[in-house]
Amino acid sequence: MPIDTDKPSILIAVTTEDAFPTDLKPLLNGIEEEEIPVTTRVIDESTATERAYQAALASRLSVGLGFDDQEIVVHYKNLPAEQPLFRVNRHDTARFRALGANAARLVKGVPFKSLKD
Template sequence: MAFDSERPSILLATPTGSNGQLPEVLKPMLNGIEEEQIPFQILDMEGGSAVERAYNASVASRLSVGVGFDDAHIIVHYKNLKPEKPLFDVAITDAASIRKVGANAARLVKGVPFKK
């Protein structure tokens, strides 16, 4: 699916060259976003680090929320925060915590309390 800049959605920024594909281990994050009923899009994005990609995605997102990742962490960013200060920096450990990161990114959009 091609990126639609007009579609309100959380943007999940994959490293350039990944063809918009999330690693299997991060699939629970999509379930967390979907359970909160917020749309998302996955796209390749420039940036040297997961934090940079997450921030760039948040600026490009019509919902102002972007997610980036590397081999060890998932980063959730909000466009009104400083580029080097993401909202969440969560270690990739188990499916439940990965799912919760997705749900909390969606809850940021909805303006409801985060899951603990």
């Protein structure tokens, strides 16, 4: 995924250039299904929530995602730093696609998909 800081896109925070795991591909699919561009950027913060918030601040679309071994977080720049919009357990792979779609739907201003079973 190329990094283009001038292109409006949802920003996914990674810890190193090659740190986007293949098991998160459904997350990208959910965003792309909603036709919103997505890019990655290295953001060096200690938690997924902090990375997601910094990504939201850096995104021209005001939406950022962060992840770690435990969770995936969707944040919006106008929310308090410690209160992300969505959190999904990293092992709950069935919800990744809907979480990605919801990040894109936040940009579009349309209703969210359910993250419940």
